[in-house]
Amino acid sequence: MVEAAPITYKLDEYLKDIVQAVYSACAVGTAHVKDDPKAVDQALQDCEEVLGTVMEGHVEEWLE
Amino acid sequence: MHVVVCGKVIPDSSVTLQIDPDTKRIQRKDLPHELDPAAASAVEEALRLTEAHGGTVTFVTMGIADATIGIRRALAMGATAGVHLHDEAFAGSDTIGTAKALAAAIKRLPAFDLVICGTESSDSYSGIVPVQLAHFLGLPPLTFAKQVSVDGSTVTVHRQSETGYTVVKAQLPALVSVTSGINEPRYPQLKGIMAARKIEIQAFRAGDLGLGPSDVGSNAARERVLTVGAPPERAAGRVIQDDGDGGKQIADFLASIGVI
Numbered sequence: 001m002v003e004a005a006p007i008t009y010k011l012d013e014y015l016k017d018i019v020q021a022v023y024s025a026c027a028v029g030t031a032h033v034k035d036d037p038k039a040v041d042q043a044l045q046d047c048e049e050v051l052g053t054v055m056e057g058h059v060e061e062w063l064e
Numbered sequence: 065m066h067v068v069v070c071g072k073v074i075p076d077s078s079v080t081l082q083i084d085p086d087t088k089r090i091q092r093k094d095l096p097h098e099l100d101p102a103a104a105s106a107v108e109e110a111l112r113l114t115e116a117h118g119g120t121v122t123f124v125t126m127g128i129a130d131a132t133i134g135i136r137r138a139l140a141m142g143a144t145a146g147v148h149l150h151d152e153a154f155a156g157s158d159t160i161g162t163a164k165a166l167a168a169a170i171k172r173l174p175a176f177d178l179v180i181c182g183t184e185s186s187d188s189y190s191g192i193v194p195v196q197l198a199h200f201l202g203l204p205p206l207t208f209a210k211q212v213s214v215d216g217s218t219v220t221v222h223r224q225s226e227t228g229y230t231v232v233k234a235q236l237p238a239l240v241s242v243t244s245g246i247n248e249p250r251y252p253q254l255k256g257i258m259a260a261r262k263i264e265i266q267a268f269r270a271g272d273l274g275l276g277p278s279d280v281g282s283n284a285a286r287e288r289v290l291t292v293g294a295p296p297e298r299a300a301g302r303v304i305q306d307d308g309d310g311g312k313q314i315a316d317f318l319a320s321i322g323v324i
Contacts, residue, residue, distance in 0.1 A: 014261075017136065017140065017252070017260075020137070024252065025251055027251075028251055046251075046253055046254070049253075049254050050254050
């Protein structure tokens with residue numbers, strides 16, 4: 001059986017938070033497409049920021 | 065000001081809830097959990113008040129180990145502290161036991177000005193805990209608030225009613241329960257998520273709060289759920305073809321069932 005790496009739990013928690021943040025931002029953005037362009041812009045920026053951080057891939061910093 | 069928010073962490077809304085046939089309780093083990101949307105509205109309202117007046121927000125919940133997911137969510141939204149009442153001794157508590165435990169924990173926190181709760185949780189919908197909590201804390205309960213404002217030492221709420229709203233005021237400290245439509249809770253941003261991970265969640269067991277089996281848990285519960293069942297299946301609807309007299313047919317049908 002494959003043993004979980006020591007960082008797996010923390011990494012899992014971090015990524016769960018990240019996915020929830022992107023999901024929430026998308027939900028708010030899509031809910032306001034017709035009535036609040038500022039909210040949509042903000043949601044897009046937030047998604048970009050979160051995904052940009054993940055793409056940079058500094059895993060050690062995520063686990064600090 | 066110091067605002068304490070009491071809320072629940074509930075099974076994720078995407079999960080179909082199962083009831084344990086023996087205990088009549090929701091089976092929570094191994095289910096993904098999330099911050100109750102009603103609690104998120106309460107956190108949001110607390111954050112708006114402290115952003116306007118300065119201060120801190122403490123989120124308090126009672127629940128299983130997975131409740132930390134919801135506490136982290138409240139912290140990521142901007143709450144400054146999180147408190148988790150976690151102990152097998154709390155399992156099976158009824159609403160009075162829950163309110164008693166929450167009150168005991170809140171009394172151990174730094175002095176507070178306002179307690180905010182959702183009107184009712186989105187999994188069990190009892191809606192009784194806020195007023196019971198107010199009782200145990202000796203606070204005036206201002207319920208069903210669809211708008212909350214604080215001016216000096218006075219809190220004012222617009223209390224939702226069937227015909228509109230009533231304006232209710234109380235001196236602080238007080239307890240307010242907010243309706244789910246009061247606001248649109250913010251979502252956690254990256255900075256908030258990172259900050260939340262550094263905050264240590266304060267944990268209380270029943271013994272830490274001076275509570276025993278006669279106060280909390282299934283033995284202390286005075287409420288008993290006797291039966292739980294699925295709602296009866298709905299009868300098929302009646303389709304009316306409109307051949308020029310559709311309106312009359314509908315009116316006749318409504319009259320036949322006594323609606324008009």
